[in-house]
Amino acid sequence: MARILPRAGWRPTKVTLVSGALIAVGLLFLDRNWIFFVLVGLGILGPGLLREIGVLKDQDEFQRQAARRAAYHAFLATGFLAFILVAVLRTGFQGIKDPEQPVSLLLVVLWFTWVLSSLLGYWGPKRTAITILLAFGAFWLIFNILGNLNSLTALVMQCLLAVPFFALALVARRWPRAAGAVLIAASIFFFYYFGLYEIVGKEPLARGRGFVIVIFFGPLFASGVALLCSKPGEEPGERKREQLP
Numbered sequence: 001m002a003r004i005l006p007r008a009g010w011r012p013t014k015v016t017l018v019s020g021a022l023i024a025v026g027l028l029f030l031d032r033n034w035i036f037f038v039l040v041g042l043g044i045l046g047p048g049l050l051r052e053i054g055v056l057k058d059q060d061e062f063q064r065q066a067a068r069r070a071a072y073h074a075f076l077a078t079g080f081l082a083f084i085l086v087a088v089l090r091t092g093f094q095g096i097k098d099p100e101q102p103v104s105l106l107l108v109v110l111w112f113t114w115v116l117s118s119l120l121g122y123w124g125p126k127r128t129a130i131t132i133l134l135a136f137g138a139f140w141l142i143f144n145i146l147g148n149l150n151s152l153t154a155l156v157m158q159c160l161l162a163v164p165f166f167a168l169a170l171v172a173r174r175w176p177r178a179a180g181a182v183l184i185a186a187s188i189f190f191f192y193y194f195g196l197y198e199i200v201g202k203e204p205l206a207r208g209r210g211f212v213i214v215i216f217f218g219p220l221f222a223s224g225v226a227l228l229c230s231k232p233g234e235e236p237g238e239r240k241r242e243q244l245p
Helices: 014-028 035-052 061-090 100-123 125-147 152-174 176-193 196-200 206-229 236-243
Strands: none
Touching: 014 035, 035 061, 061 100, 100 125, 100 206, 125 152, 125 176, 125 206, 152 176, 176 206
């Protein structure tokens, strides 16, 4: 693993590994005690807090600029969603019964927007989209392998559904705009296939539609738009890596 990650262009720091471990442990034991949710927050926000107070100095100026620009994007996205939710609640709408749902949705949007904007700002659209597609494909493979160990036929058939993600990652390397168009079309298909449009119904946050839109639909659609709007040679991450020793 130590050799594979650098070849893939990703060299995780100790801070990244520690924060990732905190998030993973927190999510794994989330249902056992509320303190594990705080652990997730420490994993997500802790490194940034330590950097701002000067304890951590593990980022160069390019990374700092990308992170701060991403923070502004996260502020805009989360603030806009918060105003919409407050406006809906002020109408007397009774479809949002559990206050934890909108608050959790705001946290997910905050985190997702910051991560995606940081990657796009530092890596550029092509590498970000390829990484997201590979991550989706790997997650689908692992999920279906663990869920179909008792049936070889189901395991093979379900794992084949991961092939399009890996294929699009290869296409994006050479034809990024074509891959972007396919990603946008696939995202729209999934949006209707899984009934995510029902978020405008009587119970907009029921069955976690909002979370599915952000975590599943969001990365694919955003990657597609970024690839479709990308221009040759506009890969800030590539230029930055060329300057690194």
